[in-house]
Amino acid sequence: MRNIAKQNYTLKETKEKRKPRIQFCGYSVNANSNQPVRLCKNDKGGLFFNGVANCGGYWRCPVCALKISENKKELLSGLIGAHQSKNLSIGFLTLTVRHSKFDTLKKSLEKISNNYRSFQNQRFFSRSKIDLGFMGQVKTLEITYSFENGWHPHLHILFFYNHSDGKKIEKFQKDFISRWFKYKDNDGTLGGQNQQILNSDVSNYLAKYDITSEMTKGQIKSTKGLTPFTALAKIASGDYADYMEKHRLYGVYSCYVEQTQGKHFVNISNSLRKEYAEFMEEFDKTDEEIVNNVTIEEVLLKVSLPIWKLICKNDLQPLVLIKYKENNLEGVYNLLKYFRDFNGLDVEIDKDDVPILTFGYCELPPDFYKPKILSTWKV
Ligand SMILES: [Zn+2]
Incomplete structure (x- = not known):
């Protein structure tokens, strides 16, 4: 629904050649941040992505x-x-x-x-x-x-x-x-x-x-x-x-x-x-405060930015959440592996002991904790 909503421009936006904020909703990451997007669980057990923009458009965005x-x-x-x-x-x-x-x-x-x-x-x-x-x-x-x-x-x-x-x-x-x-x-x-x-x-x-x-x-x-x-x-x-x-x-x-x-x-x-x-x-x-106010009870999975961009490109954000709910990390891994875009997908464990989806060690910052490769990770 949000993807359809994103195609719509108001007259003012068309005139000013301005992108509506909804186009960034659930997609863009904070411009100054190199931080991975985090898949989190809130205090009610709901899953959501943290570190991604929310448009806060009550009249416009079905998610917000x-x-x-x-x-x-x-x-x-x-x-x-x-x-x-x-x-x-x-x-x-x-x-x-x-x-x-x-x-x-x-x-x-x-x-x-x-x-x-x-x-x-x-x-x-x-x-x-x-x-x-x-x-x-x-x-x-x-x-x-x-x-x-x-x-x-x-x-x-x-x-x-x-x-x-x-x-x-x-x-x-x-x-x-x-x-x-x-x-x-x-x-x-x-x-x-x-x-x-x-x-x-x-x-x-x-x-x-x-x-x-x-x-x-x-x-x-x-x-x-x-x-x-x-x-x-x-x-x-x-x-x-x-x-x-x-x-x-x-x-x-x-x-x-x-x-x-x-x-x-x-x-x-x-x-x-x-x-x-x-x-x-x-x-x-x-x-704006409402959509950005979240309770993080647990960070379940991190998604490095190159992977996140491809998830968005393929509109997989909702499916990633669903697959995690169904079968945790393995569900997400199997989903992404199905797409050619994710060739070379790897799972590592970061310094906070949270699994992170990456294209390998080289894409991570130099101060990154040397990852333990999950030896049991076979699909
Ligand atoms: Zn929104």
């Missing part, structure tokens, strides 16, 4: 989006938990606007974000925040597409209250959504909006799980329509009827990348950031 959405899910889940533990309630709302099959994504996106901004300044809301016990909100943007109905951007919103009066909250939220769908050119339906209340019962784990998943995972695995990443997945797996459909799927992805540039996926209001400052400080990271 997965990491970022996972982090945001934990962040929201923690924020909800912190609020509930004070015996306070939270509202969950989904807001949509009417759109036609022929509306561009740009138009629908502008409509929903501009209308939501001005809607919040309306008297019924802006002047009654204190009465409502309204503390702040978290907002996420999700965009799906279908060939029948076109682009469907929608907002998922959490309202944080300083009380747990369910009746009062429900009355307000119902009023809120019935005003919203009639607001300006929203022209929506009541059925298109949704509201529910998450009370202070922390044991209701399922509700919290569902809500945080809906807020952060919709982009990746929506069942409601096509997301840019499900479009990429269809292209990558050949799940399309003909060339025309493939072309349209790529168009969906490409349009989405173009229109989401510079857009935040999660917005947390300043009042909440202040209220939960300690928590936010620890968990709120930039997308």
